[in-house]
Amino acid sequence: MPMTAIAALAVLTYGFRLTGPLLRGRVTVPAAAERLFAEAATVLLIALAATSALTAGHGLAGWARLAGVLVAGVLAARRAPFPVVVLAAAGVTALLRLAGIA
């Protein structure tokens, strides 16, 4: 990832952060637009979770990673604390690999 890409993402991100305080009191975001932003972010997150859990390159990823992510997903759905979710994902995947499952 080249420095220009990092800088571009940093500038865009700071721009999103700065626009709100600059427009303070002058605009209200339409509720429907705000929900569209929120849903777009959710769609991206879920799609990224699905692709990075299931695929590696153009092929399928191994079972160990998928199992780790599924366990993490169940924990997250049951509102387990964030650290538990992350450690469970790594732990389950590591244990399965230790047992010889890729």
Added chain:
Amino acid sequence: MRSLWRTASPALLRDVGLVCLADAIVGVSFGAASVAGGLPWWVPVALSVLVFAGGSQIAAVGVVLAGGSPLAAVLAGAVLNTRLFPYGLAVADVVSDPESTGHAAGTANGRMSGVRGRREGQPAARWLRGLRRLAGTHLITDESVAFALRQPDPARRRSAFWACGVPLFVIWNVSVLLGVALGSAVRDTSAFGLDATFPAVMLALALPTLTSRSTRMAAGTGAVIAVALTPVLPAGLPLLAALGGLGTRWDGWRRLADRRGRSGRRSRCGPAGNGGAAADQRPADRNNQVNEVPAGGGR
């Protein structure tokens, strides 16, 4: 800064500590997995300092590690960060100045800052205020905004925002550095299952937001699109194609178009020059709009 710690309650500091701990673990795994995936050490470090938004950093690195182009990585990260714009509106009165906590209590906040601006006219003081505002803007994150908006009045909102934002920035960057060191030291990182932490973090961030049927529908469709296209499209593009899942929310699009048609009328009734009060009312106002819009569809 010292007054900030005095105003922050012990309960708040404890909650901030827990959030910092959670983010530290994510930071370590982000740093380690980035380096383990073959990126140079400065990529996760620069992202953490300059972008400082965990989800988008992980998304951008995830796209690149999957072989995607830098452009796709930037786009994915930027889409995730659009939410910082409404956050900025919600905490506009809070990001400016951590030390005005004492005075601002009980006063209409918008008016207060106007008076202060006229009194402290010296260039040095103005510079300092400007710098603080720039720094405060950079500290707008899910966590700092959530802590701020939970507080009942402007003074406590401000102190909660800074009491969460500053430690979070420090701990996030230190933990990413730690992760980079770990990832470089350990030879076989796949044995530790680090590759499973990225998708796990994404899930943990997204699952609580899957509250409505339309969101679940859009996200499910998007995930199917992305996974199905992964074998055939260059990396990164399937993720952006997932946004096509938003096409399932017909109601949402209609509402958006409807809202836009009426926005001219609405902006005129907004309270002018009353930033603090507007921020106070906004959450309630927003709910009213959400409830009101479907009913107004026929108007």
